[in-house]
Amino acid sequence: MFDPKVAEMLLIGTKDTLYMTLVSTLFGYLLGLPFGVILNLTRKNGLHPNKIVYGIGDFICNIVRSIPFLILLILLIPFTRFIVGKSYGSTATIVPLVVCSAPYIARIVESSLNEVDEGVVEAAKAMGASTLQIIFKVLFVEARVSLFTGAVITTGLLLGYSAMSGTVGGGGLGDIAVRYGYYRWQADIMVVTVLLLIVIFQVIQNLGMYFSGRLDHRKKR
Amino acid sequence: MSHIEIKNLTKQFEVKGDTITALNNISLSIERGEIYGIIGMSGAGKSTLVRSINFLEKPTDGQVLIDGVDLAGLRPVELRKKRSEIGMIFQNFNLLEQRNVLGNICFPMEIAGRNRQDAKAYARELLKTVGLEEKEKAYPSQLSGGQKQRVAIARALATDSKILLCDEATSALDPMTTKSILKLLKEINERFRITIVIITHQMSVVTEICQKVAIIDNGSLAEEGDVDKIFESPKSDAAKELIYEKKEGITPVRALKTSNQIRIVFKENSSYEPVIANAVLTLRKPLNILMADTRNVGGTARGEMILGLPEDEDSKKSFIAYFREKGLVVSEVIGDV
Numbered sequence: 335m336f337d338p339k340v341a342e343m344l345l346i347g348t349k350d351t352l353y354m355t356l357v358s359t360l361f362g363y364l365l366g367l368p369f370g371v372i373l374n375l376t377r378k379n380g381l382h383p384n385k386i387v388y389g390i391g392d393f394i395c396n397i398v399r400s401i402p403f404l405i406l407l408i409l410l411i412p413f414t415r416f417i418v419g420k421s422y423g424s425t426a427t428i429v430p431l432v433v434c435s436a437p438y439i440a441r442i443v444e445s446s447l448n449e450v451d452e453g454v455v456e457a458a459k460a461m462g463a464s465t466l467q468i469i470f471k472v473l474f475v476e477a478r479v480s481l482f483t484g485a486v487i488t489t490g491l492l493l494g495y496s497a498m499s500g501t502v503g504g505g506g507l508g509d510i511a512v513r514y515g516y517y518r519w520q521a522d523i524m525v526v527t528v529l530l531l532i533v534i535f536q537v538i539q540n541l542g543m544y545f546s547g548r549l550d551h552r553k554k555r
Numbered sequence: 556m557s558h559i560e561i562k563n564l565t566k567q568f569e570v571k572g573d574t575i576t577a578l579n580n581i582s583l584s585i586e587r588g589e590i591y592g593i594i595g596m597s598g599a600g601k602s603t604l605v606r607s608i609n610f611l612e613k614p615t616d617g618q619v620l621i622d623g624v625d626l627a628g629l630r631p632v633e634l635r636k637k638r639s640e641i642g643m644i645f646q647n648f649n650l651l652e653q654r655n656v657l658g659n660i661c662f663p664m665e666i667a668g669r670n671r672q673d674a675k676a677y678a679r680e681l682l683k684t685v686g687l688e689e690k691e692k693a694y695p696s697q698l699s700g701g702q703k704q705r706v707a708i709a710r711a712l713a714t715d716s717k718i719l720l721c722d723e724a725t726s727a728l729d730p731m732t733t734k735s736i737l738k739l740l741k742e743i744n745e746r747f748r749i750t751i752v753i754i755t756h757q758m759s760v761v762t763e764i765c766q767k768v769a770i771i772d773n774g775s776l777a778e779e780g781d782v783d784k785i786f787e788s789p790k791s792d793a794a795k796e797l798i799y800e801k802k803e804g805i806t807p808v809r810a811l812k813t814s815n816q817i818r819i820v821f822k823e824n825s826s827y828e829p830v831i832a833n834a835v836l837t838l839r840k841p842l843n844i845l846m847a848d849t850r851n852v853g854g855t856a857r858g859e860m861i862l863g864l865p866e867d868e869d870s871k872k873s874f875i876a877y878f879r880e881k882g883l884v885v886s887e888v889i890g891d892v
Contacts, residue, residue, distance in 0.1 A: 457643065459638070461638065462635035
C-alpha cells in the first residue's frame, strides 16, 4: 500500500489539511476577533453598552453556530462559488470553514475579554485611556493567554471540520479517508490518515499549550 | 479657587425600573495640597463620590469643578486629558498582571504618548520614590499587597498628577503595611504638593493623615470639617459611630449597661495632669472608666475616654463641669454606641 503514489497522496493530503486549517483559522480570526471585541464592548457592563448592537451580534452568532457544519457547507455552495469560482477543493472549503468559525471565534474572544478584571479597565479609564487604547493595551494584553488558548482550541476544531468537508469533495486528509476508507474499503489507508490527523492535532495542541504557558506572567515563578 | 469643587452632586442609578439615589446633593471644596478624607460605612456612596471626581461616574445632577473647570463641559478628548492629570489608586491595586513593574508604571505615560526611553527613566525615578527600585522586573503576582500598592502609587504619579484619588487604598492591607502606605502618601503630598483624596471606612486612616474629612452617610453629607474638630466633638450620628468604632480586643461600650456615659477627649496640655484621679478626689464620687484610647490625630496624640458617671443628675453635672473647666472636650454618649 505504501507505494510512492500513496505516500505522495498522503503528503499532499496533509499539506491541504494544514492549508485549510491554518488559512481558515486566520480568516476566521480576521472576522471573529473584531466581532468578539464588539460583543465585549457592547455587552451590559462593557465600555459602550448597546443593547441593539449586542442583540444583533448575539443573534447572528447563535444562528450560525446552531447550523450543523455539514449543512452549512451545502447551504453555502452558491456563495462559495461566487467567492472562489468553484465549490470543491481545499480553497473552496475555506469559505464555509471561515463562515462557520467566525461566530464561534467571536464567542471565544468575547468570553476571554469578559474575564479581564474590570478594575484594571477602570484604572486605564482613570488614566485617560481611549477605547482603542484599552482594547489594544489592556484587553488584548491581559487576556492574551486566554485568547491564545482559544485560538488553539479553534484550530483543533477547524482541523476536524476540514476533514468533515472531505465528504463533499473538500480535499485534504478527510477526503482521502472518506474516498479510500468508506467508498473503497481500504481500511489501512483510512487508519493512516486518521493517525496523521491525530498527530497533527497533538502537535497543534501541545505547541499551543507550551506557548500559552510561556505567555503567562500571572503564575509565580 | 478650590482645587476640587463638588457642587450639589446627585447621582442616581436605575436598577430594574427603580431609581436608587447613591449620592444626594453633596457639596465639598477641597483645597490644593490638602489630604482630604471621605469616610463612610460600606454602601454609603463614597466610592461613587470619588469616581465622580474624575467622571468615571457621571453625575445625574450637580457639578464637579477641577481648578474651576466644569468636567461636564469637556469634550471626550479633553476629559481624557483631564483624567490623565488625576492619579487614582484602588483597593485591589488594579495592576496589569501581564506587565512587569516597570511596564505598569510606564503604562499611563504610553497612553499619554510619551517617548519610551523618557518614560522608562522617569518610571525608575518613581520606583525610587516609592522604595521599590530593585523590583522593576518583577510581575505583580510576585509582589506583596503593600508592594503592589506602591507600584500603583508610582503609576498614579507617572503623569505628574496634581490630584491623587485613593479608593479604599489600604483596606486590603494589614495594619503595619497600611501605616507604611499612609506614610508614603504623606511624603508624596509634601514633596509634590499633590492634593490627595482618601476614601476609607477606617477612622484610623483619617486621623492618621487627613487634615479635613467629610462623613458620608446613606448618600448624604453628614458632617464636614477639620479632622481634629470632628474627632473632638462629632455632631452627626454617623460621625459618632465612626469615631467610637469598636476595636479588636476592646469591650464594646454597649456591653456595659451604664446609663450616664460621657466621652472626653484630652488635648495635648491636659494629658499630663491626672484629671480623672483629681476629679474623683475633688468631687468624692466614684467614676467608671469604660474605654480609654490614644490616637494619633494629624500628628499629635489625642486621648479619648468613655466614662460611666454616677446615676444622680447632680454628680453627673458636677463631673461634666469639672472636666470642661480642665479644658477637656466633653460629649454625652446617648444610648448604644
